[in-house]
Structure formats: structure tokens, C-alpha cells
Amino acid sequence: MAALVEMKQITKVYPNGVVANKGVDFSVEQGEIHALVGENGAGKSTLMKILYGLEAPTHGEIWLRGRRVEIPNPHRAIELGIGMVHQNFMLVPSFTIAENIVLGSEPRKGRFIDRAQAIAVTEELSKTYGLQVDPTARIEATPVGMRQRVEILKTLYRGADLLILDEPTAVLTPQETDELFMAIRTLVNQGKTVIFITHKLVEVKEISDRVTVMRHGEVTGRVATRDVTEADIARMMVGRAVFLQIDKPPVLRGRVVAEVRNLGYVAETGRPVLRNISFSVHAGEILGVAGVEGNGQTELVEVMTGLRPATTGEILVDGKPVQRQSPRRIRLSGVAHIPEDRLTNGVALDATIAENLVVDRYNRPPFTQRGVLFPQVIRKHAETLMQQFDIRAAGPDALMRSLSGGNMQKVIVAREFSAEPVLLIAAQPTRGVDIGATEFVHTQLVAKRNEGKAVLLVSADLAEVMSLADRIAVMYKGEIVAILDNGPELTEEEIGLYMLGVRRQEIVTKAA
Amino acid sequence: MRGMAKFVEPVRILAVVLIALAIGFVITALVSKEPAQAYTALLTGPLPRISFENGFAIKNINRFGNWLEESTTLILLGLAVSIVFRARQFSLGAEGQMLLGALMTAVIALKLSLPFPAHMLLALAAAMIIGFLWGLIPGLLKAYLSVDEIVSTLMLNVIALQLFDLLLFNWLRDPAAGFVGTAPFPASAVLPLLIPGTRVSLMTILMLIAVVVAWFLMARTPFGFELKMLGANRKFAEYGGVNTKRVIALSMAVSGILAGLAGAHLSMGLLKRLTINLSPGLGFEGIVVALLARNDPRWVLLAGLFYGYLRTGAQIMERSSDVTREVVLIIQAIIILLITAERLFPFVQQWVQLRRSRGEAVVEAG
Numbered sequence: 001m002a003a004l005v006e007m008k009q010i011t012k013v014y015p016n017g018v019v020a021n022k023g024v025d026f027s028v029e030q031g032e033i034h035a036l037v038g039e040n041g042a043g044k045s046t047l048m049k050i051l052y053g054l055e056a057p058t059h060g061e062i063w064l065r066g067r068r069v070e071i072p073n074p075h076r077a078i079e080l081g082i083g084m085v086h087q088n089f090m091l092v093p094s095f096t097i098a099e100n101i102v103l104g105s106e107p108r109k110g111r112f113i114d115r116a117q118a119i120a121v122t123e124e125l126s127k128t129y130g131l132q133v134d135p136t137a138r139i140e141a142t143p144v145g146m147r148q149r150v151e152i153l154k155t156l157y158r159g160a161d162l163l164i165l166d167e168p169t170a171v172l173t174p175q176e177t178d179e180l181f182m183a184i185r186t187l188v189n190q191g192k193t194v195i196f197i198t199h200k201l202v203e204v205k206e207i208s209d210r211v212t213v214m215r216h217g218e219v220t221g222r223v224a225t226r227d228v229t230e231a232d233i234a235r236m237m238v239g240r241a242v243f244l245q246i247d248k249p250p251v252l253r254g255r256v257v258a259e260v261r262n263l264g265y266v267a268e269t270g271r272p273v274l275r276n277i278s279f280s281v282h283a284g285e286i287l288g289v290a291g292v293e294g295n296g297q298t299e300l301v302e303v304m305t306g307l308r309p310a311t312t313g314e315i316l317v318d319g320k321p322v323q324r325q326s327p328r329r330i331r332l333s334g335v336a337h338i339p340e341d342r343l344t345n346g347v348a349l350d351a352t353i354a355e356n357l358v359v360d361r362y363n364r365p366p367f368t369q370r371g372v373l374f375p376q377v378i379r380k381h382a383e384t385l386m387q388q389f390d391i392r393a394a395g396p397d398a399l400m401r402s403l404s405g406g407n408m409q410k411v412i413v414a415r416e417f418s419a420e421p422v423l424l425i426a427a428q429p430t431r432g433v434d435i436g437a438t439e440f441v442h443t444q445l446v447a448k449r450n451e452g453k454a455v456l457l458v459s460a461d462l463a464e465v466m467s468l469a470d471r472i473a474v475m476y477k478g479e480i481v482a483i484l485d486n487g488p489e490l491t492e493e494e495i496g497l498y499m500l501g502v503r504r505q506e507i508v509t510k511a512a
Numbered sequence: 513m514r515g516m517a518k519f520v521e522p523v524r525i526l527a528v529v530l531i532a533l534a535i536g537f538v539i540t541a542l543v544s545k546e547p548a549q550a551y552t553a554l555l556t557g558p559l560p561r562i563s564f565e566n567g568f569a570i571k572n573i574n575r576f577g578n579w580l581e582e583s584t585t586l587i588l589l590g591l592a593v594s595i596v597f598r599a600r601q602f603s604l605g606a607e608g609q610m611l612l613g614a615l616m617t618a619v620i621a622l623k624l625s626l627p628f629p630a631h632m633l634l635a636l637a638a639a640m641i642i643g644f645l646w647g648l649i650p651g652l653l654k655a656y657l658s659v660d661e662i663v664s665t666l667m668l669n670v671i672a673l674q675l676f677d678l679l680l681f682n683w684l685r686d687p688a689a690g691f692v693g694t695a696p697f698p699a700s701a702v703l704p705l706l707i708p709g710t711r712v713s714l715m716t717i718l719m720l721i722a723v724v725v726a727w728f729l730m731a732r733t734p735f736g737f738e739l740k741m742l743g744a745n746r747k748f749a750e751y752g753g754v755n756t757k758r759v760i761a762l763s764m765a766v767s768g769i770l771a772g773l774a775g776a777h778l779s780m781g782l783l784k785r786l787t788i789n790l791s792p793g794l795g796f797e798g799i800v801v802a803l804l805a806r807n808d809p810r811w812v813l814l815a816g817l818f819y820g821y822l823r824t825g826a827q828i829m830e831r832s833s834d835v836t837r838e839v840v841l842i843i844q845a846i847i848i849l850l851i852t853a854e855r856l857f858p859f860v861q862q863w864v865q866l867r868r869s870r871g872e873a874v875v876e877a878g
Contacts, residue, residue, distance in 0.1 A: 349744070351745075
């Protein structure tokens with residue numbers, strides 16, 4: 001088998017200085033199913049966008065069937081037989097499936113679109129590749145699984161030999177996932193080649209022939225799938241745990257600050273994301289939440305902070321129920337939140353640092369008195385916090401946009417810590433920030449714990465959780481499968497077994 | 513850096529205005545036999561002439577009045593648009609709110625009889641309330657049902673216009689008048705005159721108060737802060753605890769109050785009655801003013817005066833030369849294009865930066 005695609009020494013530096021790919025070598029052979037895995041932000045999507053012509057590499061070469069090619073845009077990629085199915089589908093909801101498939105290169109009869117021909121083409125493609133669709137159904141009336149099949153058929157109609165599927169199972173039910181896998185196998189039997197982006201290891205084992213693992217923009221593994229176990233892949237993804245040196249006095253567990261009882265959350269799509277979650281966080285401890293990303297951690301945090309409504313169960317903060325309350329009410333109950341997605345939730349890029357620092361308290365004295373807002377007080381407040389938290393910026397009136405990632409995170413940390421919470425929820429608090437800022441955040445988290453606050457630390461970085469947490473809850477498929485006391489005898493391998501769903505603790509609820 | 517941004521922005525807008533005026537002159541030169549004269553009329557027409565020929569006298573005070581009258585309406589509309597645009601809600605409902613505001617004043621003026629200040633104040637209040645309610649509808653639709661405000665406000669404008677015509681034809685119309693319109697409003701419901709020889713009324717003072725109130729609301733109240741945070745990043749505002757649904761609904765409703773006042777100005781200040789085709793499209797001119805002013809009420813005052821000057825000058829030019837006011841529409845369009853191409857300048861900057869950073873990255877890597 002010859003390499004169909006070879007990407008050599010690909011480096012991608014974004015204008016804001018973020019390095020998404022560092023000298024990546026990647027190759028796919030004709031007729032294989034190749035899994036590309038890595039945590040969010042590992043650089044796998046960027047790499048594929050480069051291959052599909054959506055991003056230009058800063059450096060590096062792409063070779064296709066032994067010839068060097070330039071792919072400046074998706075149009076060229078399609079000409080070369082490369083097709084990509086994105087996570088969010090790009091279909092016209094009011095058009096039929098057949099119309100969507102031929103859109104852009106329609107069969108014509110005179111000046112008009114030949115609808116009968118479009119339907120015939122769709123039926124034939126559908127039969128050849130075993131992708132069941134109803135050509136005359138409108139997209140808006142079809143389920144997600146079928147929309148995805150339409151996207152795949154669309155790329156096949158345009159003559160794709162190499163299909164890039166970007167996290168195709170993220171939106172699918174288990175049955176739909178099974179159907180998709182069958183379809184992928186049919187595709188490969190018909191001579192197509194598939195690149196499958198995912199971070200779900202079970203799927204890697206089930207579907208792929210070979211796997212490339214990425215971490216922090218670099219390739220950390222390139223192996224034949226049958227030669228490795230899920231745990232091996234996980235290790236390549238997460239990396240050797242580099243334990244951080246953090247001085248932590250022994251835990252002085254106090255009262256229960258937060259208690260979660262039988263919490264459940266069903267997404268709008270009807271998929272149960274959180275199931276029967278129970279745990280408690282005590283004053284003076286850090287409870288870490290570990291797990292492969294996408295197992296419900298994000299939703300757990302958002303439900304606890306009021307950004308999503310709990311479907312079932314209770315959340316108590318200092319004994320008072322806060323489930324299904326507004327973010328403001330939950331904040332007033334003493335919950336602070338460092339959000340996972342800094343740029344979406346954590347900051348307003350077009351507002352000033354001073355404004356960002358008061359978004360949770362602008363309506364209270366001293367910032368607002370008798371209904372009047374005092375910008376000077378907001379500025380002063382910002383000056384104090386900028387000094388205290390060592391935020392490097394031109395001044396309190398500087399736009400958030402002008403800050404580096406690390407300094408933005410410091411603004412968030414400054415705001416949330418100065419809110420004097422009883423419960424601090426920190427989600428991926430060091431993602432994408434430099435070493436200095438990481439260290440700073442870690443010290444601050446431990447300081448809060450030592451002060452007697454309750455800290456819930458959710459992180460995909462196992463080393464971070466193991467270095468900081470006093471107890472570790474492991475999430476798998478929306479459930480907490482273990483709550484473990486952290487100590488020298490607890491190993492990465494053991495947590496790994498829980499993370500991958502190989503092992504689960506009996507009666508987890510009692511352990512809480 | 514920020515100080516410089518503050519300095520650059522007005523300069524940029526001034527440059528845009530000058531470029532637009534220059535292009536306007538070129539076009540005038542192409543269509544007119546006497547372009548200089550026409551353009552002089554456009555640029556100096558609204559100013560009063562001070563004459564010393566037969567002793568001291570001020571001539572053309574009515575033109576000066578036209579300028580202030582026009583600007584008063586435009587500034588009120590500009591404030592209305594600024595409020596929703598600050599919150600990044602693209603409500604285009606000022607037109608409908610203005611029409612209904614005028615309609616309500618007619619109902620109060622003609623169907624009730626009250627003594628002077630009460631009658632006028634009640635009519636003003638009615639215009640503000642209907643504006644508030646007519647803005648609240650798309651606000652609630654957007655906040656709770658995610659109905660796109662551009663679509664809903666445009667449709668509500670059509671409904672408002674039909675309501676206006678319906679009531680005017682069937683209920684308020686004065687059959688004795690030779691045109692479709694109401695009888696003149698009773699003096700008790702007319703805004704008191706400020707400058708004799710013009711139609712500049714109490715509304716110009718109310719407009720100045722509105723500028724101060726709008727500025728205060730946006731810069732010195734928690735609601736103003738919420739507007740800004742909603743506009744900057746809705747998810748962030750929600751995360752911080754802002755009740756974004758309430759703010760979305762209220763932003764459009766509060767904006768409606770000012771548009772309703774603009775309507776009251778047309779009926780109670782300028783026409784002193786209601787007529788069909790009150791002022792089609794005027795509601796949208798508020799967008800130009802808000803864009804020029806970058807949604808800052810203090811700048812709305814200046815932008816409204818400038819834009820009112822241009823529109824008044826256009827009318828004078830049309831009357832006193834062979835150039836039609838369409839030339840001013842072209843200038844208007846150029847201003848809007850250049851101002852809304854706000855990404856143009858930052859884009860050039862980014863491009864330069866990008867090239868620089870690429871160069872650096874290559875050096876580092878190599």
C-alpha cells in the first residue's frame with residue numbers, strides 16, 4: 001500500500017501567536033480507516049483544515065499520490081478528491097435530500113434542474129455505499145443521523161476518494177453510531193479512504209486500522225490500532241504525568257459546602273448527558289473531576305452554575321437548593337466559576353478590563369448606589385485587582401482583546417476569586433495559558449483550599465488533577481464511576497481504568 | 513493606546529464626511545451648470561443671514577429653524593437606534609414606533625379636550641407609551657422565542673403603517689379638509705413655540721434633555737452596563753448573571769419611547785395635525801445618525817445636527833439651483849458605506865500586523 005496523503009513538517013501559527021501545529025508529519029494509506037485522536041485543542045482539526053484547504057499552513061508540504069500539491073481552498077481539495085464532513089452540518093434545511101446532494105453541480109435538463117435525475121443519482125449513491133436516505137425528504141424533517149449520511153453522500157457525489165469525518169459521532173445516538181460505522185466499512189470496501197477525527201478511544205479501537213495521536217500540536221504516536229490497547233492510546237493522548245511541585249498542607253476537611261444528589265441532565269436532542277450524579281465537596285478540600293473529555297464534565301459544570309437547567313436531582317450549596325436557578329442567584333449563593341471556554345463565557349473581548357472584572361457585581365454597592373453606576377469606582381476596583389493578581393496590561397481601560405491568553409485567564413481568576421465564594425468551580429483553568437500563569441492559577445487554587453473554601457476542579461489534564469486534588473471523582477459516559485482518595489498509592493493507570501470505563505466502583509454514592 | 517483610539521475615531525469620521533462631500537461635489541459638477549452655486553446653497557443654506565443694509569436684521573430665520581426642527585427629530589431617532597445598537601439588537605422598528613407615536617398624539621389631541629399643559633403632556637405621554645409597547649413586542653419575541661428582530665420589527669412597521677392609515681381614514685380624518693388629514697390640533701395640544709418665525713418648539717428642549725437622559729442611562733446606570741455587556745458578548749453577560757432576556761426586551765422598548773417622541777414632534781410640533789404619508793422612511797434616518805455617532809448619545813447630538821444640516825441644505829439647494837436633492841442622497845449613501853465599512857481601517861492594520869508577525873514567526877522557526 002502506498003501513502004495516499006502525506007503531510008510533511010506542517011506548522012501552523014495563527015496571527016495571535018497560537019501555535020496549533022508544530023512540525024507535524026501525518027500520512028494516510030490508500031483504503032484505510034485512519035483515526036486522528038487527541039484532546040480538544042491538540043491541533044487535529046487545524047491539521048485537517050489545512051488538508052481541506054480551509055487554513056494555510058505557515059510551513060510544510062502536502063503530498064498526494066506521490067505528487068506535491070498546493071491546496072489553497074476547499075474547491076481545490078474537492079478537485080483533488082478530498083471531502084470533509086464537518087461537525088456542524090452545512091445543508092439547506094428547506095431543500096430535499098436529493099437537492100442538497102446535487103447542490104452546486106446539479107444535473108440539468110435545458111435551463112432547469114433535472115429533479116428526477118437528482119433523485120436517481122441520490123438513490124444510486126445511497127445503494128452503492130449503503131447509506132440509507134430518503135431522497136425526497138426535506139432536511140429539516142430528517143434526524144441528525146440521516147443528515148450526516150447526506151453530508152457524506154454529498155462529498156461522494158463530488159467525487160471524493162478521501163473522506164475526512166470531523167468528530168462524526170459527537171451528535172449521534174449509539175444506534176446511529178453503529179450504522180455510521182457500518183457505512184464507513186462499506187465505503188472502504190468500495191475503495192475509499194477515511195480519516196476519522198475523534199477523542200473517543202472506544203471508537204478508535206472499534207473502527208480504525210491505524211491511529212495518529214496528537215497532543216499540544218505535535219504527533220505523539222503513530223501506530224497500528226491492533227497493536228495497542230485503549231490505555232496505551234490514552235497515555236499518548238494525555239502524556240506522561242509530570243507531577244507538579246505544589247506545597248500542600250494536609251487536608252482539613254470541614255463541613256459539606258456543596259452537595260449534588262442524583263443529578264441528571266438530558267440535552268435538547270434527547271440524549272442523556274448526565275446520569276444519577278451524586279457527590280459532595282467539603283470546605284478545605286479540592287475535589288478533582290477527571291475523565292476523558294466529552295463524558296459530561298462540561299455539562300456538569302454548566303448545570304451547577306445555572307447555564308443549563310438540571311433535568312432531575314438536587315444541588316445544595318450550604319444546604320440551600322440552587323438547581324434550575326439563574327446564574328445570578330447561584331452566584332449570590334456563593335458559587336464562583338472559572339469557565340472552560342474562556343473566550344465564549346469568561347470574557348467580553350470588546351469590553352474593558354475594568355468592565356470584565358465587575359460583570360457579576362456591577363449592580364451592587366460600591367459600584368452602584370441608589371441606582372447610579374460609578375465608573376470611577378469600577379476603575380479603582382480594577383486597578384487594585386490588576387496589581388493583586390499581577391495582570392499585565394496598559395491599564396484598566398484597555399480592551400480585553402489586547403491581552404494575552406494568560407493575562408485574560410488572570411482577569412477571570414481575579415474576578416472569581418475576589419467574589420469571595422464558598423464554592424469555587426474551576427473548569428480547565430490552565431488550558432491554553434503559559435507556564436507562568438498555570439503556576440499562578442495552581443497556587444491560587446491551593447490557597448483558596450487552605451483558606452477553607454470548597455474547590456471543584458474539572459480538568460482533562462490528569463497530571464493537574466492528581467497534583468492538586470484531595471479526592472478525585474472520575475466521570476465516564478455521564479456518570480461518576482469512582483470517587484478516589486488521592487495519595488501516593490493512587491496511580492495514573494488505576495484512574496485510567498476508570499476513565500476508560502474498564503472498571504467502576506460499587507456504590508459510588510456511599511463513597512461520597 | 514486607548515487615548516489614541518479616542519483621538520483617531522473622530523478624525524476618521526471627519527475624514528469620511530469630507531470624502532463624501534468631495535464626491536458629492538464631483539457628482540454635482542457633472543449634473544449641474546452651476547455646481548459652485550448649488551454646492552454653496554447646500555453647504556451654507558441653513559445658516560441665517562445677518563444683514564446690516566437697513567439696520568440690523570436676521571434674514572432666513574426660517575431656514576435656520578428648518579435645520580433645528582429636522583435635527584430635533586433626527587436626534588431623537590438617533591438616540592432610539594443607539595440604545596438598541598449598543599446592545600447589538602438590530603431593531604429597525606423606529607419607523608413604526610414613530611408613526612404610532614404621532615397617531616396617539618392625534619387621538620389624544622382631537623378626541624379629548626383638556627386645558628393646555630395637561631393636554632399636551634398627556635399627548636406626549638401617550639406617544640412615549642405606545643412607542644414603549646410597540647418596541648416591547650419585538651423585544652419579548654426575541655428574548656423568549658428567539659424571533660429575529662430585524663424581521664419582526666420590519667413587519668411591525670408595516671402593521672403600524674396600516675393601523676395609522678386605518679384610524680386616519682375612518683376615525684380621525686377631517687372630511688372638510690381638501691386632503692387626507694385631520695383637523696388642526698387644538699392649541700392646548702400643540703408644543704409651545706420657542707423661536708418666532710420658525711417651528712422650533714419645546715421639543716428641541718425636550719430633545720436636549722433626552723440626550724442627557726440617554727447618556728446617563730447608558731453610561732451611569734446598571735442597565736446601561738447590561739446593555740453594553742449584552743452587546744459585547746451575550747454568553748458572557750449570562751454567565752456573569754445578567755438577565756439577558758429582560759435586557760433584550762427592555763432595550764427595544766426603551767428605544768421605542770424615543771421613537772414615539774420623534775413621532776410626537778412631527779404631529780404636535782411641525783404639522784400640528786396628522787396627514788397621510790407622514791414622513792416615509794424617516795425612521796431609518798436614525799440609523800445613519802447612530803452609526804455616525806458610534807451609539808454614543810453625546811455624539812448623537814452632533815451627528816444629528818450635522819445630518820439635519822445636510823438634509824436642510826439639500827432642500828434649499830433643490831429650491832435654488834438645478835440640482836435635485838438626490839445628490840444629497842448619494843452623499844448620504846457614501847457616508848453610510850464608509851462608516852459601516854468600519855472593518856476597513858482595522859482590517860488594514862491587521863493585515864500589516866499579520867505580515868509582520870509572519871515575518872517574525874519565520875525568523876523564530878528558522
